[in-house]
Amino acid sequence: MFTIINMSEVTQSNFVKLFPLIKETLQQARFVSIDLEFSALNPLRNHAPSLFDSPTDRYYKLKKNVEYVIPLQIGITAFTYDSKRNSYLGTIFDFYVQPASFQFLHKHFFFQSSTINFLKLYHFNFNKFAYHGISYINRTQELELREKLRNNEISEVNCTCKTELEKIVESKLSIVTTWYLKAKEEDFLIVVSKVSAVCNREIEYFLHKIFRQRFDNLWTYVESDDFIVKKLSIQRYKAMDISNNLDPDLVDSLLGFTKVFRLIESLNIPIIGHNLLQDLLLMVSSFESELPNSYNDFKSVITNLFPIIFDTRTISNEMRSSLPEEKRWNDRGLDTIFDYFKNGVGRHIVSNSPAIEVKCDQENMETFHDAGWDSFCTGYIFIRLAHLNLYQNYPRSKSFVPNELIGGLLQYKNRVNIIRGSISTINLGGTDPDSTRPPYLIIESVKNKPLNICQVTAILGSFGFIEVKKIPFQRQRALVAVDNFGNAKKILNNFRNHQEFRIFQYSALKHSVPVRMIIAGSVAIVGAVILWLAIE
Incomplete structure (x- = not known):
């Protein structure tokens, strides 16, 4: 069952306005589902995934690839539950994001032509990414930026758009000077109209710094997209300077989407994804810190951030085999499983299933490979799989609350799918399972x-x-x-x-040259020891 309401598309232009709503919605959620769209998938040919990969091999390969990849779009759906109606509501937020650029903050990344062509098939809006993407920095970058600001190491001399900054200052300085000499306290002047069209965040920051430094008690601010200067009294200027410091505002604006990531981290609610290993690596590297070199260290990092993770690809792979063949879904893809439960056999396979409503506009309804819609579909599948997992052991009339559904799936907690590796899943919270692949x-x-x-x-x-x-x-x-x-x-x-x-x-004892050499060497050593003992 669906009820179509509204979906929030979040960009740089409305992020500040929507953040209180995003925060409130996430705080009310029983769990969240996520999906990311990437700039590239596996751009490094010499680090391509392989069926021969051990979990450690695969982590290392993904880590090397992710170093050159950025998220373009992040979908987050927050699911709340109404026990009176036995109904879930999924509120979708569709974020366009891009790495922050400021002074020393530069991200080198790949755009893979195959990825671009794939996203074009699904009408991905690259303009929203490029012109309206929400900035982000990770924790390591934030700490370095704060340190440089404290030490006064951030200067317009090193502005990445120095020429553009100088042109604006040169063209406006004489105008502001003439106005300032005649202005009274509380007088103001619009210096640059539609400032967002001619200034990026870095240029705007240094415009504030330059005009405040050149003129005594001259306050600067942006209102309705106009860059404005205002003459103040000494006391009022000091009060404004204390309460509206440029540096904290700069850090806050560059953090951008990272604040959403940290909010989800702080809530300790279950994170749901579909085939999400690469999503997890990319989120850690983009919003937290560089990925650790050790696979086991990565496990510790990710479970400290998100203690409860479910992968619907892992759950669906294992639950599918428990169904009669005629009632199974035919493919492991997100769209196929979603359609199975929404329109196919799965719609009636379980009685008394909860209703699932979605806040989504009609334009993005069922637009797969839109991160927002895919995140909703992931959560939808999770609810249906969780209900299917429990219903056989209880009366058909019973309704299950979220804690019961999640509790019934604890055997899948932190088990994440690996695409075509030596094992099919890894356990982020402990020892990896044995391989279920056939021997070589x-x-x-x-x-x-x-x-x-x-x-x-x-x-x-x-x-x-x-x-x-x-x-x-x-x-x-x-x-x-x-x-x-x-x-x-x-x-x-x-x-x-x-x-x-x-x-x-294949048998390692018979066919591995190194193993056979070790065995032969061991036999020779043992033989020598026995001979020496016999002689003694």
Whole structure:
């Protein structure tokens, strides 16, 4: 069930005005769901994901990629619950964001052409990102900025738009000087109209600094997008300077979306995402600090920030197999699972399901790969999966409150999906589970000829998703990773009597040269010790 109301699109122009509403809504939420749109996915070719990746390998690869990626859009849906109506309300906030630029704060990042083309298919508004994106800095950058401000190390000399700043000052200084000599206390002058059209945050900051320093008791402020100067008495100027210091205002404006991130962190409510590992890494690096080098340290960082995380990709993957085949959803994609529960078999699979209402405008309704809408769909799926998980063990008439739904899914807490790695999920809160992937396979040339890896990959690729990797010092053999047991079985059966290739299960004891060398060395050492003892 849907009720369509309204969605808040949040940009630099309305962020300050909407922040009190955002804060109030998040504070009332039982849980929040999130989604991010990126500037690039995996831009570093030599750090591309692989079926051979251990969790540590995958974390390191994602970390290196995320260093060159920024979020373009962040969707957050806050879900509240009405027990009288057994109904959830999802309030969507769609944030366009961009890294802050000020003095030493510069972010180098990739725009991947494939990512741009993908977002264009879904009509992503790049102008809102570029012209109206909310700034953000992480905690490390904030501390460095505050330190430089305290030490007076921030100067117009190093302004990144120095020429533009000088032009404005030169063109307006004589006008302000003439006015100032004749002005009385409380007189004001509009110096720059529509200041946002000619000034970025850095230029505006230094305009305030320059005019306040050049003229005694001259106050500066922006009102209705006009940059205004006002002559004050000595006492009034001192009072204004204490209560309206430029530096704290500067830091606050550059923090921007980071304040939303910190607010969610402070609430300690469950965070819901769909296939959200990369989202988590990007949020930490963008709004908190640089990612740690250690995979285990990352686990500690993320669970300290967000103690309760659920991944609907992990939950849906495992719950799907418990359903009769004719009642399963056909794909792991967010849009497919959402449609299954909203319009398909899943709509009637559970009785007494709660109603789910959404605050969303008609324009963005069901626009997938819009971060706001995707965040709502993620939360919607979470509620439906949680209800499906519990209903079989209770009377059909029972309604479940949020704590019961979340409590029923605790086995999935902090278990996040890994796309095509050596294991399918990681446990952010503890030891990672054992692999559920099939064992590696060995493919070797029957005629003892060197293998053509591209040819082998093309042949085996017809059986499903596979990867082929060279084995050092063994040109006639290669290692094969297969994504599931069904495909591995097909490969073994089809190549049982093949004329060119022989395929069998990999064993480290038999096929790993380093392992065999270690074993051989150990045997030699043991033999030498036994011989020495016998001689003694």
